[in-house]
Amino acid sequence: MxxxxxxxxxxxxxxxxxxxxxxxxxxCGKGTELTDTLIERLKKIEITHVAVQGxxxxxxxERTLEEELQAIEKRFSRVSDTPPLMFLKKRLTEQMIxxxxx
Amino acid sequence: MDDDKRSHFRKALREIxxxxxxxxxxIKLSKMADDPETTAxxxxxxxxxxxxxxxxxxxxxxxxxxxxxxxxxxxSSAIILLxxxxxxxxxxxxxIFDIMEKQDVELWEHSLxxxxxxxxxxxxxxxxxxxxxxTAGLIHDIxxxxxxxxxxxxxxxxxxxxxxxxxxxxxxxxxxxxxEHAEVGGWLAKSWNLPKKxxxxxxxxxxxxxxxxxxxASAIVHFSDIMIRGLGYGHGDDVWVPSLSKRAWRLLxxxxxxxxxxxxxxxxxLWEVKGFSLDIQTNQ
Numbered sequence: 001m002x003x004x005x006x007x008x009x010x011x012x013x014x015x016x017x018x019x020x021x022x023x024x025x026x027x028c029g030k031g032t033e034l035t036d037t038l039i040e041r042l043k044k045i046e047i048t049h050v051a052v053q054g055x056x057x058x059x060x061x062e063r064t065l066e067e068e069l070q071a072i073e074k075r076f077s078r079v080s081d082t083p084p085l086m087f088l089k090k091r092l093t094e095q096m097i098x099x100x101x102x
Numbered sequence: 103m104d105d106d107k108r109s110h111f112r113k114a115l116r117e118i119x120x121x122x123x124x125x126x127x128x129i130k131l132s133k134m135a136d137d138p139e140t141t142a143x144x145x146x147x148x149x150x151x152x153x154x155x156x157x158x159x160x161x162x163x164x165x166x167x168x169x170x171x172x173x174x175x176x177x178s179s180a181i182i183l184l185x186x187x188x189x190x191x192x193x194x195x196x197x198i199f200d201i202m203e204k205q206d207v208e209l210w211e212h213s214l215x216x217x218x219x220x221x222x223x224x225x226x227x228x229x230x231x232x233x234x235x236x237t238a239g240l241i242h243d244i245x246x247x248x249x250x251x252x253x254x255x256x257x258x259x260x261x262x263x264x265x266x267x268x269x270x271x272x273x274x275x276x277x278x279x280x281x282e283h284a285e286v287g288g289w290l291a292k293s294w295n296l297p298k299k300x301x302x303x304x305x306x307x308x309x310x311x312x313x314x315x316x317x318x319a320s321a322i323v324h325f326s327d328i329m330i331r332g333l334g335y336g337h338g339d340d341v342w343v344p345s346l347s348k349r350a351w352r353l354l355x356x357x358x359x360x361x362x363x364x365x366x367x368x369x370x371x372l373w374e375v376k377g378f379s380l381d382i383q384t385n386q
Contacts, residue, residue: 022173024171078343079343085343
């Protein structure tokens with residue numbers, strides 16, 4: 001899953017989260033495939049960002065999966081003797097790998 | 103570290119001058135809250151005299167860490183729903199973070215994220231006032247802001263130490279000032295007459311053993327700070343996940359299954375807060 005600005009959205013991308021309005025009402029459900037018309041409509045009602053499946057947009061300066069995993073390693077490097085935190089690390093690592101899978 | 107120096111910094115931080123007006127509003131509200139005759143409407147009116155403050159407050163109230171199903175549009179309903187203590191802390195946060203949003207977005211996001219996790223944990227553990235716990239999470243690092251504002255030279259030195267020696271910010275603070283930001287935050291919260299429920303978790307977020315009356319709330323803020331760092335919302339060059347208090351962990355009593363249920367919930371809410379934080383930044 002990737003969080004992108006609506007300006008980076010393109011047709012064919014698939015929503016990974018519901019798009020909701022300020023009151024929390026669902027405007028457009030998870031799993032919806034974006035079309036040009038839909039993107040225009042979302043812009044019109046001032047939706048600024050959406051979450052889409054995979055990792056379709058390459059952001060300049062963004063960390064690669066490898067770098068993200070290294071960052072997790074470093075963050076947890078001083079608590080390797082604490083089982084609950086190692087469990088957390090394991091889950092975050094797994095999540096990161098799944099999130100980046102295209 | 104000689105005691106003279108330590109007490110000098112202590113004094114400087116206690117007499118904090120540069121923090122944005124912990125405005126007359128706070129004092130007024132505290133007085134009003136003590137008077138049983140005061141209505142929420144009257145308090146709402148006092149706050150709304152400051153338009154910007156009122157707008158910010160409503161924004162915070164409507165953010166993901168309180169998670170009311172409907173939008174709260176009036177200050178008086180916010181006061182009724184959240185209680186005076188939470189509103190007071192939110193006013194403090196709104197004024198303090200006003201600077202942070204501009205100068206230190208990272209710390210602002212760390213604080214919001216910590217509040218989100220506190221809210222998820224507090225609700226799951228059935229804490230009586232989950233909103234107060236998330237508010238404690240929101241303000242847990244106010245001591246850092248105080249040090250940044252009041253002792254900019256020393257703060258620079260602290261940053262340097264963190265980078266050069268690869269030590270935690272807390273250790274660098276202890277070395278430079280002889281005190282650390284949790285302690286400072288605790289004094290501040292106390293000097294603003296916030297209740298123990300907020301003061302203790304702020305003061306003991308590195309070492310929840312220091313908490314006496316509010317052990318569970320302190321354990322929640324302690325672990326939320328750790329988790330949000332684990333998720334990558336740290337602060338500056340101090341990126342390491344700090345050590346977890348065994349006692350706090352026993353108190354929280356979270357199983358791996360609990361963790362697996364909590365994580366997606368947190369991720370979901372962090373996403374909402376991210377939108378919220380972007381929103382604040384673009385609306386300036």
